Amino acid sequence: MDAERVVELVYWRDVKTTGVVFGAALLLLLSLSVCSIVSVCSYIGLALLSVTICFRIYKGILQAIQKSDEGHPFKLYLDQEVALSADLAHKYSDVILEKLNWTIEELRRLFLVEDLVDSIKFAILMWILTYIGALFNGLTLLILGERRRPLVGVLWRRPLVGVLLQTSTGRTSKRIRTLISTSCQKI
Numbered sequence: 001m002d003a004e005r006v007v008e009l010v011y012w013r014d015v016k017t018t019g020v021v022f023g024a025a026l027l028l029l030l031s032l033s034v035c036s037i038v039s040v041c042s043y044i045g046l047a048l049l050s051v052t053i054c055f056r057i058y059k060g061i062l063q064a065i066q067k068s069d070e071g072h073p074f075k076l077y078l079d080q081e082v083a084l085s086a087d088l089a090h091k092y093s094d095v096i097l098e099k100l101n102w103t104i105e106e107l108r109r110l111f112l113v114e115d116l117v118d119s120i121k122f123a124i125l126m127w128i129l130t131y132i133g134a135l136f137n138g139l140t141l142l143i144l145g146e147r148r149r150p151l152v153g154v155l156w157r158r159p160l161v162g163v164l165l166q167t168s169t170g171r172t173s174k175r176i177r178t179l180i181s182t183s184c185q186k187i
Contacts, residue, residue, distance in 0.1 A: 039133030042126045049111055049123050056113040074112040082108060131179055 012018045031040045052074070059073040072078065083101045090097075109115070110122045 036133045036136065038136070039130050042129040042133055045111075045126045046123060046130070049119060049126070052111055052113050053116070053119055053123070056116070072114070074114075078108065078112055078114060128180065128183065131183075132176060135175055135179075 008014060009018050009021055028040070031043070035043075056073055059070070062068075063070055082104050084097060086097070110119050113119045
């Protein structure tokens with residue numbers, strides 16, 4: 001974004017655009033103050049996925065009723081190239097480029113409902129992540145993910161901190177396991 005567009009936003013020259021940008025930013029900040037980042041990302045993804053799935057089904061029904069052959073409603077966006085340029089990525093890493101491009105392609109495929117079953121599976125995964133986000137905060141996830149690494153290992157060597165973190169982590173992981181098993185039984 002160039003400086004001129006930022007100035008236009010700050011001085012409210014285009015009221016609709018500024019209202020949408022600042023309203024979305026305020027909503028995001030309020031959401032982050034109430035929920036964990038995992039929950040907020042999952043809810044945003046679920047909202048976007050719900051809209052695209054409903055639109056895809058709506059267009060499919062319209063095509064069936066009108067007996068037209070328009071094809072996939074997001075075909076224009078699915079055919080666009082979204083990969084990062086190799087020049088920019090070379091200065092960082094080829095590995096990051098490969099994984100990032102794969103992730104972008106996969107997310108585009110899931111959010112634009114290229115395959116309905118995969119998108120619904122992704123929606124179920126995000127729904128489960130909302131429960132995980134409600135039970136864990138970011139620090140707990142970092143501790144669980146980095147438990148075997150030396151950075152967090154220093155914390156685990158201290159007796160009081162280690163005991164406190166292990167008991168809270170143990171209780172939370174039991175709640176998660178029960179929630180996942182009951183959800184799988186319902187499905």
